[in-house]
Amino acid sequence: MRRSLISLSLVVSLVGCAGETGGGGSNGQPGDPNSKGASMNGTAGGTGGTGGTGGTGTGGTGGTGGTGTGGTGGTGGAGGGTGGTGALLIAGGYDVTTQFNLLDALPPDVKEAFSLTLEFADSPGNFLLDMAGRLPIIKYVVDAINLFSGVHDKVVQGIDEYINSWSGGMITTMHDLAQDLEMALRGLKAHNHLVVGTPDAAGNVTVADTLTDLTFTYKKIDYPYAQSAKAQVTGSYSGLKLTVATHAYDKGVNVGGLLVDLIDNVALPQLTGVDSLGAFLNQLVNCGGVGDWVWSYIGNWCLGQQCIYQYINANDIGKLCTAALDAAGKAIEDKLASLDAPGMMSMSTGSSLLLEQKGHTGHADTMMGGTWALTLPIGVGNLTLPGEFSGVSAQP
Numbered sequence: 001m002r003r004s005l006i007s008l009s010l011v012v013s014l015v016g017c018a019g020e021t022g023g024g025g026s027n028g029q030p031g032d033p034n035s036k037g038a039s040m041n042g043t044a045g046g047t048g049g050t051g052g053t054g055g056t057g058t059g060g061t062g063g064t065g066g067t068g069t070g071g072t073g074g075t076g077g078a079g080g081g082t083g084g085t086g087a088l089l090i091a092g093g094y095d096v097t098t099q100f101n102l103l104d105a106l107p108p109d110v111k112e113a114f115s116l117t118l119e120f121a122d123s124p125g126n127f128l129l130d131m132a133g134r135l136p137i138i139k140y141v142v143d144a145i146n147l148f149s150g151v152h153d154k155v156v157q158g159i160d161e162y163i164n165s166w167s168g169g170m171i172t173t174m175h176d177l178a179q180d181l182e183m184a185l186r187g188l189k190a191h192n193h194l195v196v197g198t199p200d201a202a203g204n205v206t207v208a209d210t211l212t213d214l215t216f217t218y219k220k221i222d223y224p225y226a227q228s229a230k231a232q233v234t235g236s237y238s239g240l241k242l243t244v245a246t247h248a249y250d251k252g253v254n255v256g257g258l259l260v261d262l263i264d265n266v267a268l269p270q271l272t273g274v275d276s277l278g279a280f281l282n283q284l285v286n287c288g289g290v291g292d293w294v295w296s297y298i299g300n301w302c303l304g305q306q307c308i309y310q311y312i313n314a315n316d317i318g319k320l321c322t323a324a325l326d327a328a329g330k331a332i333e334d335k336l337a338s339l340d341a342p343g344m345m346s347m348s349t350g351s352s353l354l355l356e357q358k359g360h361t362g363h364a365d366t367m368m369g370g371t372w373a374l375t376l377p378i379g380v381g382n383l384t385l386p387g388e389f390s391g392v393s394a395q396p
Contacts, residue, residue, distance in 0.1 A: 089363040090205075090237060090354050091198040096367060096391035098192065100374065103185035105385050107378070113335035120328070121175035124163045124285070125156030131324035131331075138323045144311035148303050155317075158294035166286055174284065177271055180219055184262060189215045190374060190387070191224070193394065194244075199237040207235045207244050211345065214253070216262050223266055225258050227251070229345055240353045244372070248346040252377050256339030263336075278329035285325060291318030343377030352389065367391035 103111070120127040129152065133142045145151050191213050197206040209231045213224040229249035236243050264275050274280045295314035301307065350372025354364040370389035375382050 088240070088354065088356060090196055090242065092196060092363065093394035094194045094196065094367055094391040095394045096192040096194055096370070096389050098190045098370075098372070098374070098387040098389035100188040100190065100385040100387045101186045102188040102385060103182055105383055106185075107383075110335045110339065113332045120281075121172075121178050123156060123160055125159035127328070128159060128321055128324040129156065131328050132320045135323055135327055138320050141312050141316045141320045144308060144316075145298075147306070147311070148298075148301055148308055151298050151301055151308065154297050154301075155294050158297045159290055159321075162290050162293040163285055166289055173271060177267060181263065181267060184216045184218045185259075187217045188385070189217070189222075191215065192389075192391075194391070196235075196242065203237050205235045205237050205242070207233050209233055209244070209247065209249075209347065211249055211347075214258065216258075216266075218262065218266050219270075223262065225261075227253060227345075229253075231347070237354075240355060241351055242354050242367075243351040244347075244349065246346065246349050248344045251345065252341075252343050253345055254340045255376055255378055255383070256336040259336045259339070260333065276329075277332055278326065281325040281329050285321060287318045287321035287325070290321045291315060339378045339383075341377040341379055343382070345377070346375045348373040348375070348384075350389075352391070358393075363393070363395070365393040365395075 119130070129142060129145070132138050145155055190211060193210045193212055195208040199205040211227045211229040211231075213226050215222050215224040217223070229251045231247040231249045233247035234245050263277060268274050268277070268280050272280055272283055274283055291314040294317045298308055299314070300309070350370060352367045352370030355366045355368055356362070356364055357366045359365065367390055370391070371387070372389065373384050373386045375384045377383075
């Protein structure tokens with residue numbers, strides 16, 4: 001019955017003539033049931049009171065509208081609060097974390113430099129002979145070794161045995177180092193702070209994006225490198241989906257410098273206390289001992305009238321070792337340094353869902369399922385890292 005009276009009031013209120021004033025309720029009190037609208041052209045009944053905000057009570061029913069054409073009926077008081085049925089609010093700050101895989105995105109020559117550490121860990125002998133073969137100053141030793149069938153494999157065996165014995169298990173440690181570095185590069189993270197504006201009627205929105213840091217995780221500990229790169233970008237909001245347009249930041253980044261720092265100032269000090277890759281390799285291997293040990297295997301190796309001692313001696317093997325290690329350290333450092341390049345970082349078009357998962361405030365507090373790609377200046381080109389991100393509200 002109450003619903004039919006309210007419906008009648010609303011219908012009558014759409015017709016434009018005035019009726020006699022009825023006795024509508026106020027502040028959630030019921031209207032005067034004895035008040036009635038007047039005859040045609042009278043003033044309509046009064047408006048019913050509004051129910052308490054967020055409550056469950058129903059406001060009083062206004063008086064009956066006038067029966068004349070155009071009379072405006074009294075409107076019943078509104079019910080309780082909407083209970084969160086309105087649109088989700090999204091304006092505010094969000095702290096966002098994006099996961100990238102830097103290792104797989106590196107140029108092939110840079111990945112090759114990193115693979116040197118793994119090659120050394122797997123077989124120091126193969127590693128040293130491979131590096132020495134690239135050096136004109138010491139290549140004669142490798143050429144002499146290759147003259148005699150079976151000597152190459154014996155040299156590799158001798159180097160591996162000596163280094164494993166002399167280092168007290170350092171090769172295993174080196175292998176673990178290489179794997180830890182790989183994990184750190186595969187687990188690169190970016191932290192962004194997004195400030196999202198209020199969408200207009202068409203769903204357009206402004207977003208202020210600050211790339212606060214790039215973070216490597218080494219042995220489960222985060223090592224952030226502050227960036228504070230900023231960008232203003234347009235976006236759109238439809239349904240629960242926020243889309244942010246491609247945007248360039250106001251600064252670049254020295255990727256090579258970050259990697260060198262990670263190795264020299266994080267990984268190596270934890271391992272041996274040294275702070276450079278060259279110093280680490282020299283500490284790792286006693287090249288004089290390598291030369292003597294290997295020579296004990298091959299010093300009397302002959303093929304017919306030709307013997308290896310006619311071409312090289314134990315000192316040459318030691319020189320091969322030293323030169324190869326120096327070259328390996330320099331090769332890795334040079335490749336990392338080559339990643340530095342002028343240019344600005346940028347982020348591709350990105351999108352994510354904005355949800356409320358931590359309360360019932362009517363405000364989004366979670367970003368979920370986000371995707372975008374970070375582009376870094378590197379060498380003569382750019383390095384693009386596809387990433388997946390999530391975020392939480394930064395509201396107090």
